[in-house]
Amino acid sequence: MLRSECLEFEVVPERCLKNSSVEFHIGTPINQVITMLQLNTRILHGIKFTYSKKDPFRRDISIHLENNGIWLIFDARSQLLKIFSEPGAEATMDKVEESFGSTHPGAYDESEKVYIQSWRGLSFCFPTTNSNHVEVAPGFGPNLRSLKYDSNSAPTLTKMTIFKGTQLTKNSERLEVPQLAYSGQNRLILAEAVREKERITGMCFLFTTEDKVKMATRGGASNDYELVTLKRTVNFGDHVTRVLATLGAPSKVFYKSDDKMSIHKVGEGRAKETVEPQPHFFFNYFSMGFDILFDFSTKCVIKFVLHTNIPGHYHFGVYNRCEFRVACVSEGEETVLETASKYDDFSSILHSPQPVVISRQSTEDRNPFGATFAYGTRQVVVEVMDNFQIAALTIFAAA
Template sequence: MQRSECMEFEVVPERCLKNPSVEFHIGTPINQVITMLQLNTRLLHGIKFTYSKNDPFGRDICIHLSLNGIKLFFDARSQLLKFIEVDNLSKIVLRYCAQVFSEPGAEATMDRVEECFGSTHPGAYDESEKVYVQSWRGLSFCFPTTDSNHVEVSPGFGPNLRSLNYDKDFAPKLTKMTIFKGTQLTKNSEPLEVPQHAYAGQNRLILAEAVRARGRISGMCFLFTTEDKVKMATRGATNDYELVTLKRTVHFGDHVTQVMATLGAPSKVFFKSDDKMSIHKGREKETVEPQPHFFFNYFSMGFDILFDFSTKCVIKFVLHTNIPGHYHFGIYNRCEFRVACESEGEETLLETTSKYDDFSSVLDSPQPVVISRSSSENRNPFGATFAYGTRQVVVEVMDNFHIAALTIFKV
């Protein structure tokens, strides 16, 4: 493969892999990455998406750009980009500080990597995989040592450190490069943070909790981070800004203007195109053109708010878990929620990670309503989901028994 056919990326340790067209930043929400890939289909092909259907909150999500040699791994719970892996050096050009250190036909060796990034302490050696790992903060390189006739592994300065000796004519070539947050890529690595550019004027939800009054759910309390609008207005030409954490409550009956003042403008306003309950209105209503209710879609915070068309007041909340395999996956960021449900004196806490067995005891009926989305323009390739009802709450459940969405309505 010629270099002209490959995309060239700049390596920024602990931060990103980027070029003028696309940028993969550590901490970016998966939905924003998917949108970026969709906008660059001319450049990025052969995209593969893998996830665990049975354990969507426990096993990381991977987007593999197979024709570009790039793998993007997302944290299963937060759905933020956890680390970036380049595993096929024959399909990509890599540079650091304007210096190309790996390209097809001239993949990086240990000497080229050390020349580009500077010397460091002896690396770690994986005896089972026969791989020598050279690391810097936020960056690591893997070199195979399978050619034992020309490569010798010597003890280093610690129990897990090793030095590599090799024949200059048989220098190990780089097989994998990883960009991550912190000093090492482990389960206990530094917490992920959404990068500044990913906010772009949008809010980032931390938690949504149900507010109760007189034994009923009266609204939702939203804890979220947002850009400091006062400092944004005075920052001038600089790109720096500060984030603030806000706690705001929206009640049933709040007017549309109150909601906008509380949460800011929505990502989109969506008008319901049909009313499946109109059959119950009677013959005298047949000639009356129904006015559709409308949603405020807050995609970056993972929820919708439904307003009555006549009163312009809140009548419903819809919270989305953004589980892979659901019809709406990739549209909303994950909504972390806590909603207490009551039934016959029993209270159960519904959370984002709850499964059917956790809340089945408070359901009004074990028989669900099937949501098939079978029409040609609205077809769901992943199959039907199931809606269960309890007091003020409708739970949409996938076939893996995880919650896809939670609808909370006024009674």
């Protein structure tokens, strides 16, 4: 059990840190964690967000709950949660061993003067620099050590880490989204452009989803869910009903105009004689990281928008990251745009080196992080950040 500024958390090795109000599960997407923090500002505050603007796909993202002593670390590429915790100076080695047991000596870092006791999915860090009566004794291996101390000089815990796998420093196990984070939503694995010769005709989506299965339990039937992987294609011109059957219901439907769904306006007791032009509308699939735009008149697909969820972008935290591969052909040469592609990787296929500036500086739609830049090529518009990373990819039907 971990106590943090009057809060108590249950420690579950290799899985989570939780209490009655919040649960931080390894593998949870960053957007869901941000939402959880926003809903619990009464007990979780003093939040510090850190990321690398220069190299956002290689350096992990961190959220530090400074008043609670908890670090949340997210994998830079997948944006899934790993957990680091600093519980303060209240737990000793004796308390840790009483809770988790001690089956082998720990590792000792001579340069940092730190003793690390670990189990699968869990490790504890005890510095020895402030303890004058601590003796480091050899263990049963080249890096294993044990500590000898009296009851008045027990090393104090400064950091606990929950992680996936057997060793934190050699953690090669792939993070997976826990099933409880699905909540009936799909999770995208890859979005790939579908081509006919040099023309993009649609998008192929590989994703995982929950599938209801019936299981026999003590002679009866009960409903349960299992995760399945599906591969579905949506083409330009597909009707809204087919998209619903293919991908399921969207998280939200958004209309491009403020006068949503108004066929005409009524005033002075009579309808206007002229019919207002009707807005196109988006299906927002936030959990899969993309939008699909439909023509209002035909109710058919005319555009896809894929989001990379880069920190510092106007839409960061709204969408999960969309992993995509979109092949663009220019003058017979193919260039593949991917989620982590940078401007120099695709600048040669752009129609013009001069971008359209997207400022979002209106009172209702202000972006505190500055403008982004839109570049065009055949059937594709690329929105680029000032660090040359792709913020979003818009794919539209060929004329």
